[in-house]
Amino acid sequence: MIRPYYICGPTASGKSTLALEMAHKLDGEIVNADAFQLYRGLEIVSAAPSAAEFAQVPHHLYGVLDPTVSADAQLYVGLAKPVIAEIQSRGKTPIVTGGSGLYLKFLTHGAAPLPTADAALRMEMDARPLEDLVAQLQQLDPVEASRTALQNRRFVSRALEICLLSGQKASGLRDGWEAQTAEISSQLRGIVIQRTRPDLHARIALRTRAMLDSGALEEVAALAEFSNNCGKAIGFREIQALLAGEIDRATCEELINAATRQYAKRQETWFRREKWLQARLT
RNA sequence: GGGUAGAUGCCCGAGUGGCUAAAGGGGGCAGACUGUAAAUCUGCUAGCGUAAGCUUACGUUGGUUCGAAUCCACCUCUACCCA
Numbered sequence A: 001m002i003r004p005y006y007i008c009g010p011t012a013s014g015k016s017t018l019a020l021e022m023a024h025k026l027d028g029e030i031v032n033a034d035a036f037q038l039y040r041g042l043e044i045v046s047a048a049p050s051a052a053e054f055a056q057v058p059h060h061l062y063g064v065l066d067p068t069v070s071a072d073a074q075l076y077v078g079l080a081k082p083v084i085a086e087i088q089s090r091g092k093t094p095i096v097t098g099g100s101g102l103y104l105k106f107l108t109h110g111a112a113p114l115p116t117a118d119a120a121l122r123m124e125m126d127a128r129p130l131e132d133l134v135a136q137l138q139q140l141d142p143v144e145a146s147r148t149a150l151q152n153r154r155f156v157s158r159a160l161e162i163c164l165l166s167g168q169k170a171s172g173l174r175d176g177w178e179a180q181t182a183e184i185s186s187q188l189r190g191i192v193i194q195r196t197r198p199d200l201h202a203r204i205a206l207r208t209r210a211m212l213d214s215g216a217l218e219e220v221a222a223l224a225e226f227s228n229n230c231g232k233a234i235g236f237r238e239i240q241a242l243l244a245g246e247i248d249r250a251t252c253e254e255l256i257n258a259a260t261r262q263y264a265k266r267q268e269t270w271f272r273r274e275k276w277l278q279a280r281l282t
Numbered sequence B: 001g002g003g004u005a006g007a008u009g010c011c012c013g014a015g016u017g018g019c020u021a022a023a024g025g026g027g028g029c030a031g032a033c034u035g036u037a038a039a040u041c042u043g044c045u046a047g048c049g050u051a052a053g054c055u056u057a058c059g060u061u062g063g064u065u066c067g068a069a070u071c072c073a074c075c076u077c078u079a080c081c082c083a
Helices: A014-026 A053-058 A074-088 A101-109 A119-124 A130-140 A142-146 A153-166 A171-174 A176-187 A198-214 A216-222 A235-245 A249-272
Strands: A005-008 A026-032 A093-097 A192-195 A280-281
Touching: A005 A014, A005 A053, A005 A101, A014 A026, A026 A074, A026 A130, A074 A101, A074 A249, A119 A153, A130 A142, A130 A153, A130 A176, A142 A153, A142 A171, A153 A171, A153 A249, A198 A249, A216 A235, A216 A280, A235 A249
Parallel strands: A005 A093, A005 A192, A026 A093, A192 A280
Antiparallel strands: none
16 A cells, blocks of 8 residues: 655645646655646636646646635545555555645545534534623633634634534543654655745745636636635635725635635645654755 | 925824823834634834933924924025916
């Protein structure tokens, strides 16, 4: 069984290119680990590999989700595991490439035994004031409440959701999951691409411009009604504002650049904590 | 040439005598984060210092005042209006 090779790093750092290189070197096939490149019809905005790149090496899990489905880390793992196993069964190396830290984390280290997201419950919680959710969480599971960022509505909602769906304390269910992560990490191999900020920022700017020049507007216009799912992609809202005439092209470009830089920073922070990844300075 | 409005920290912008190293936002930097994650949230952001504190800051120069980003005068620049 050939272990997968992971290629991580911030957006625009050159993961796709390096993945091709590694695929040739390791006789591998590329598996997507990017939350938005999963979607069909979002290729340009999500900066998916080009047709020329796809043609060089088999690529998996790109454009496989319909924009109507709302993805999450669990769903991703469900898609990725069989694909990886299938590649391994043919004696090839899975080259798992992407920048979605949480998705990768679930894939590499598994999920804690927690209940799955419940759309109806979330809708109900979304309608309630945050203080209300916090109060209920504090009552149901004070331990979890004490270690949750209570200003973060998403985190509070999820913790409460776990309590309500399972009938148990989120803190109890989550404990224990981390115990074996070190052991798992020691079995993994992969790299994180690192670039200097000026270099990365320049690459981001170039990519944003190319994106806007090559059909991103049409892509967003076509996906307008599914904006609740892939609309979270960077560039989506900005381009919608441009299409609506609310901002001009230069402003749109700068807004996308800034959002992308901020995202890249968050990715760097995330991957920095994944000690098993070998740094590769470029 | 005449008139009016304005010039605030990296940017936008509030502040119209002391509580102002200067609200708020953006940007930047750092961080958190196991099922919305390209999401969501947190902290810091003039310089020097571990600190007390010191120094430099609200277009320029000067003035009034115990005290000025705030009041006065000159100048410079910007926008708009009239010629």
